[in-house]
Amino acid sequence: EHGIDFLLENRHLWLRSSRPHAMMRIRDTAIMAFRRFFHDEGFLLIDTPILTGSIGESAGTLFEVPYFDLGTAYLAQTGQLYLEAACAAYGRVYNFGPTFRAEKSKTRRHLTEFWMLEAEVAYADNEDNMRLQERMVSAVVAAVLAGHRDDLATLERDTAPLEKVTVPFDRLDYGEAVKVLQGKGSAIQWGDDLGGEDETILTKMHEKPVFVTNYPKKAKAFYMKENPANPDTVLCADLLAPEGYGEIIGGSQREDVLEKLLARIREEKLPEDTYGWYLDLRKFGSVPHSGYGIGLERTLAWICGVQHIRECIPFPRTISRIYP
Numbered sequence: 278e279h280g281i282d283f284l285l286e287n288r289h290l291w292l293r294s295s296r297p298h299a300m301m302r303i304r305d306t307a308i309m310a311f312r313r314f315f316h317d318e319g320f321l322l323i324d325t326p327i328l329t330g331s332i333g334e335s336a337g338t339l340f341e342v343p344y345f346d347l348g349t350a351y352l353a354q355t356g357q358l359y360l361e362a363a364c365a366a367y368g369r370v371y372n373f374g375p376t377f378r379a380e381k382s383k384t385r386r387h388l389t390e391f392w393m394l395e396a397e398v399a400y401a402d403n404e405d406n407m408r409l410q411e412r413m414v415s416a417v418v419a420a421v422l423a424g425h426r427d428d429l430a431t432l433e434r435d436t437a438p439l440e441k442v443t444v445p446f447d448r449l450d451y452g453e454a455v456k457v458l459q460g461k462g463s464a465i466q467w468g469d470d471l472g473g474e475d476e477t478i479l480t481k482m483h484e485k486p487v488f489v490t491n492y493p494k495k496a497k498a499f500y501m502k503e504n505p506a507n508p509d510t511v512l513c514a515d516l517l518a519p520e521g522y523g524e525i526i527g528g529s530q531r532e533d534v535l536e537k538l539l540a541r542i543r544e545e546k547l548p549e550d551t552y553g554w555y556l557d558l559r560k561f562g563s564v565p566h567s568g569y570g571i572g573l574e575r576t577l578a579w580i581c582g583v584q585h586i587r588e589c590i591p592f593p594r595t596i597s598r599i600y601p
């Protein structure tokens with residue numbers, strides 16, 4: 278009866294009540310299940326840096342930190358590029374840690390600080406990548422179901438949809454997705470990224486999580502590998518969680534050919550000189566490889582059936598909240 282703002286302002290005390298109790302216990306189990314899954318599959322945990330140089334994705338969404346005589350450092354918004362270096366060294370690797378995005382997204386799916394698990398696998402293509410993801414997600418859902426019936430009841434989560442989360446998940450080509458969405462009245466045009474609304478429409482049509490594959494090149498990051506069957510698209514997949522939850526994983530096969538990667542960096546007018554070490558990975562022993570990132574809180578929001586991602590982290594950071 279206090280209202281959400283009051284509860285957030287008193288999050289340090291609200292943590293004592295039954296909903297946060299249930300949520301934090303499920304969070305703990307989910308983290309353990311992720312780690313056990315990767316350990317059992319023979320992956321090596323590689324902790325990637327949180328303080329980074331300017332390498333990364335879009336500069337507009339990086340938090341800046343003054344860094345001694347070297348100027349500005351940035352809080353990592355992904356460990357992917359470092360994980361690619363580790364993947365070339367060790368084969369199957371993952372990281373799991375806090376991630377920072379200074380994007381001004383005021384939605385129920387965005388935090389400015391969230392936990393992301395990323396995996397990177399050598400000699401794996403986009404298909405292998407999806408198979409790994411569906412095994413991982415179903416293992417985590419199964420672990421939560423096995424240990425937390427009472428907590429899910431406290432959260433008033435209907436567990437029937439979760440019981441259906443078994444491999445294989447559904448797959449939908451991006452081009453098909455656009456046609457389906459247009460048929461449902463969406464303004465999306467071929468070439469656009471899917472909006473939150475579009476994701477909601479698609480996931481309401483599927484009982485299981487669904488992979489949307491092979492997006493247009495122009496909607497995705499420079500490091501994704503061109504699709505040989507249609508060079509306007511890339512070998513990638515986003516995994517959308519059902520019941521309207523939307524994207525929880527972004528993944529792709531990476532461009533492993535030096536010339537192609539360089540051409541993409543130039544096309545996007547990225548600062549080529551800062552990618553020296555990343556380009557080295559393609560100069561010395563480059564192999565086909567694929568990887569992905571999954572957001573912990575988005576995954577929990579779906580598994581627990583909660584409205585807003587901020588319930589899924591002990592002390593949420595959003596663009597309008599840094600207290601307590």
Ligand code: ATP
Nearest residue numbers: 378386387388391393524525526527570571572575
């Ligand atoms: P979106 O388009 O939904 O903002 P994104 O395409 O930027 O997400 P990726 O860079 O592919 O996302 O990140 C991988 C995963 O990390 C996402 O699928 C999501 O689960 C999670 N994630 C990304 N941004 C956020 C955020 N601001 N808050 C919480 N989780 C996030």
